[in-house]
Amino acid sequence: MSKVMIIGAGGVARVAAFKCAEHPEVFxxxxxxSRTVSKCDRIAADIEKELGYANVTTAAIDAEDVPALTxxxxxxxxxxxxHLALPYQDLTIMDACLNAGISxxxxxxxxxxxxxxxxxxxxxxxxxxxxxxxxxxxxxxGFDPGVTQVFTAYAAKHHFDEIHYLDIVDANAGDxxxxxxxxxxxxxxxxxxxxxxxxxxxxxxxxxxPFSIRKDLNYPDVGPKASYVLFHEELESLVKNFPTIxxxxxxxxxxxxxxxxxxVIENIGMAGIQPVMHKGVEIIPLEFLKTVLPDPGSxxxxxxxxxxxxxxxxxxxxxxxxxxxxxxxxxHAQAYKETGAQGVSYTTGVPAMTGAMMFLTGEWAGxxxxxxxxxxPDPFLKxxxxxxxxxxxxxxxDTEMEYPD
Amino acid sequence: MSKVMIIGAGGVARVAAFKCAEHPEVFxxxxxxSRTVSKCDRIAADIEKELGYANVTTAAIDAEDVPALTxxxxxxxxxxxxHLALPYQDLTIMDACLNAGISxxxxxxxxxxxxxxxxxxxxxxxxxxxxxxxxxxxxxxGFDPGVTQVFTAYAAKHHFDEIHYLDIVDANAGDxxxxxxxxxxxxxxxxxxxxxxxxxxxxxxxxxxPFSIRKDLNYPDVGPKASYVLFHEELESLVKNFPTIxxxxxxxxxxxxxxxxxxVIENIGMAGIQPVMHKGVEIIPLEFLKTVLPDPGSxxxxxxxxxxxxxxxxxxxxxxxxxxxxxxxxxHAQAYKETGAQGVSYTTGVPAMTGAMMFLTGEWAGxxxxxxxxxxPDPFLKxxxxxxxxxxxxxxxDTEMEYPD
Numbered sequence: 001m002s003k004v005m006i007i008g009a010g011g012v013a014r015v016a017a018f019k020c021a022e023h024p025e026v027f028x029x030x031x032x033x034s035r036t037v038s039k040c041d042r043i044a045a046d047i048e049k050e051l052g053y054a055n056v057t058t059a060a061i062d063a064e065d066v067p068a069l070t071x072x073x074x075x076x077x078x079x080x081x082x083h084l085a086l087p088y089q090d091l092t093i094m095d096a097c098l099n100a101g102i103s104x105x106x107x108x109x110x111x112x113x114x115x116x117x118x119x120x121x122x123x124x125x126x127x128x129x130x131x132x133x134x135x136x137x138x139x140x141x142g143f144d145p146g147v148t149q150v151f152t153a154y155a156a157k158h159h160f161d162e163i164h165y166l167d168i169v170d171a172n173a174g175d176x177x178x179x180x181x182x183x184x185x186x187x188x189x190x191x192x193x194x195x196x197x198x199x200x201x202x203x204x205x206x207x208x209x210p211f212s213i214r215k216d217l218n219y220p221d222v223g224p225k226a227s228y229v230l231f232h233e234e235l236e237s238l239v240k241n242f243p244t245i246x247x248x249x250x251x252x253x254x255x256x257x258x259x260x261x262x263x264v265i266e267n268i269g270m271a272g273i274q275p276v277m278h279k280g281v282e283i284i285p286l287e288f289l290k291t292v293l294p295d296p297g298s299x300x301x302x303x304x305x306x307x308x309x310x311x312x313x314x315x316x317x318x319x320x321x322x323x324x325x326x327x328x329x330x331x332h333a334q335a336y337k338e339t340g341a342q343g344v345s346y347t348t349g350v351p352a353m354t355g356a357m358m359f360l361t362g363e364w365a366g367x368x369x370x371x372x373x374x375x376x377p378d379p380f381l382k383x384x385x386x387x388x389x390x391x392x393x394x395x396x397x398d399t400e401m402e403y404p405d
Numbered sequence: 406m407s408k409v410m411i412i413g414a415g416g417v418a419r420v421a422a423f424k425c426a427e428h429p430e431v432f433x434x435x436x437x438x439s440r441t442v443s444k445c446d447r448i449a450a451d452i453e454k455e456l457g458y459a460n461v462t463t464a465a466i467d468a469e470d471v472p473a474l475t476x477x478x479x480x481x482x483x484x485x486x487x488h489l490a491l492p493y494q495d496l497t498i499m500d501a502c503l504n505a506g507i508s509x510x511x512x513x514x515x516x517x518x519x520x521x522x523x524x525x526x527x528x529x530x531x532x533x534x535x536x537x538x539x540x541x542x543x544x545x546x547g548f549d550p551g552v553t554q555v556f557t558a559y560a561a562k563h564h565f566d567e568i569h570y571l572d573i574v575d576a577n578a579g580d581x582x583x584x585x586x587x588x589x590x591x592x593x594x595x596x597x598x599x600x601x602x603x604x605x606x607x608x609x610x611x612x613x614x615p616f617s618i619r620k621d622l623n624y625p626d627v628g629p630k631a632s633y634v635l636f637h638e639e640l641e642s643l644v645k646n647f648p649t650i651x652x653x654x655x656x657x658x659x660x661x662x663x664x665x666x667x668x669v670i671e672n673i674g675m676a677g678i679q680p681v682m683h684k685g686v687e688i689i690p691l692e693f694l695k696t697v698l699p700d701p702g703s704x705x706x707x708x709x710x711x712x713x714x715x716x717x718x719x720x721x722x723x724x725x726x727x728x729x730x731x732x733x734x735x736x737h738a739q740a741y742k743e744t745g746a747q748g749v750s751y752t753t754g755v756p757a758m759t760g761a762m763m764f765l766t767g768e769w770a771g772x773x774x775x776x777x778x779x780x781x782p783d784p785f786l787k788x789x790x791x792x793x794x795x796x797x798x799x800x801x802x803d804t805e806m807e808y809p810d
């Protein structure tokens with residue numbers, strides 16, 4: 001039996017905390033630590049009320065304050081830190097984990113505040129440090145990144161000798177009833193999607209303007225949805241770990257109204273990440289936008305519809321062409337009923353807890369820094385389905401997938 | 406020969422200052438005072454360079470600081486204050502004028518910061534004070550409000566026994582080449598146009614949702630443009646001063662892209678005028694939006710096209726139906742070439758200077774608070790045309806005007 005420390009108190013942390021509390025056979029106790037301790041207390045109180053699980057402690061912590069976090073880790077001595085706060089904080093939390101000798105898991109790769117550039121280089125650079133310390137760092141264990149890589153590893157293990165084409169497809173066919181809101185931290189979301197797109201082809205990255213490649217892809221139980229190629233961080237590790245891949249792309253659905261709002265937000269300068277002087281105070285427009293937009297955590301109550309995220313793969317098995325699709329659909333309302341958070345938080349928090357469970361039960365082990373496709377996918381996917389994210393697969397994909405010859 | 410004090414250093418103040426300097430026979434010298442004295446200095450330097458007029462002094466002043474402004478007025482002793490800064494500041498400047506015994510002119514009616522409610526009540530309440538002091542306060546002497554009321558007074562004087570229907574039509578058929586920008590202070594502009602619309606009919610105000618009445622009106626030398634009914638402050642004084650008016654409306658043109666941007670700005674909460682807490686600082690979203698949007702003063706350089714603003718009137722003359730249209734068209738590029746400011750600033754600054762000239766030359770006189778339609782329109786309109794805003798008129802309007810039977 002083990003104890004973990006969850007850093008963060010947003011929707012993803014809420015889901016992961018609920019899920020840990022549902023499995024006291026692994027998570028004997030845990031701490032939730034965040035800048036605003038009242039948010040941690042609220043989650044702890046809800047868990048005790050809903051699940052009767054009382055082994056949650058809380059603490060106030062600035063995750064960018066390495067000495068303070070090191071001290072808190074040394075005081076609580078968790079078996080694993082689950083970092084479910086902001087990706088800006090990956091490195092300071094990894095540093096504190098190394099100081100205190102504690103293993104680490106996160107759901108999004110490090111990104112410097114001043115440039116929206118998603119790449120694993122910053123965190124892969126910790127490889128030797130974690131190896132030397134005999135500690136494990138599990139990077140990107142949400143849904144995407146996270147489950148999509150485990151799906152790919154599962155496909156490689158069971159259905160392919162060589163993967164040639166990989167398309168990760170991410171649909172949110174939900175409706176939260178607000179004029180405009182982002183499904184997770186708007187600051188991170190808008191930084192991510194206003195970047196140039198990028199995909200891997202024939203050994204190099206092809207850069208494209210944002211939203212310049214669009215197709216109506218067909219999603220199971222959802223139907224066709226306008227989908228756009230954008231860069232997503234798991235592509236970087238997947239093409240490294242599966243070098244037979246000739247092309248890897250990431251597709252995400254966006255509605256026309258969402259894109260209109262995004263275009264205006266950029267036009268009026270509110271997507272900017274450089275500070276501007278306003279009445280003697282430096283304000284970063286995108287951070288202020290986050291303040292005025294609805295809290296993604298508030299979207300759950302009236303959220304209807306579902307997400308559908310999976311991998312469409314083409315390659316070779318036993319000398320023959322093979323196509324394959326593996327995916328999960330998640331209902332927003334069901335996620336909210338169980339955890340008080342909507343589906344986008346749910347599909348990130350459940351894999352985070354499942355990855356933590358893999359580590360704590362010894363299924364995923366090793367000293368160093370790992371992306372999740374480097375581990376055995378089978379026990380993870382078994383538990384993932386049991387924990388609320390059942391997945392489906394089929395060999396032989398339909399024509400909507402539009403793979404090249 | 407007289408001297409005036411211009412308060413403000415934006416586009417309108419720049420135009421008015423240039424125009425005053427072009428008429429040293431009336432404006433022997435003047436001061437430009439504003440919170441940021443460097444902006445005043447820049448206008449003074451440009452005027453000296455372009456026009457060889459060196460009688461401009463500048464000062465730093467917070468127009469909301471009544472004692473400081475009173476002291477500055479007592480020191481400079483102008484014959485008139487031309488308030489061309491923000492409408493929030495009307496009352497403090499009127500107070501300082503009363504303290505110092507100096508007459509007053511502005512271009513927009515007072516509006517409290519905390520509610521976007523345009524009405525003359527606040528300023529009309531100063532009637533007795535100005536009367537007792539033997540001072541003149543001239544309210545709303547820009548284009549609209551301002552010239553539109555003088556146009557109406559001119560129509561009433563020369564072409565109608567009774568005005569029954571008045572439609573003020575304001576087209577900006579210009580293109581500044583920016584994705585989105587407002588033509589004057591974005592804070593004031595967005596407060597104004599996101600309000601419910603309102604027009605006068607049969608003795609009462611009819612309130613309508615924003616942008617809910619639209620017609621394609623035809624503008625001279627411009628053609629048809631989508632035009633929307635909104636409330637504009639001069640309607641309030643016109644229906645009071647011309648009680649025969651059965652219906653008075655104000656129309657303004659907006660492009661679809663402008664309205665899309667406006668809709669998104671409201672959806673995302675950036676049109677809000679209540680402060681929100683952001684990192685421990687109270688920020689008013691609309692004020693911050695003003696900070697990130699292009700400075701309207703920067704639009705001039707590449708601005709093409711023209712404005713067209715006028716009054717369409719129906720009524721009775723000598724017992725017969727009469728229709729009449731009086732308007733001005735103003736080219737942005739020409740305004741910029743002359744003053745370094747675009748047409749929307751030009752059409753406000755020129756009437757402000759012309760009104761000041763009316764007061765200083767004794768054409769407009771009286772103790773108390775006045776709206777401009779209460780004065781003799783003839784000398785004003787003669788000078789207005791000479792000063793760069795020639796106007797045209799015709800009896801018998803075309804069917805695009807769509808008056809009711």
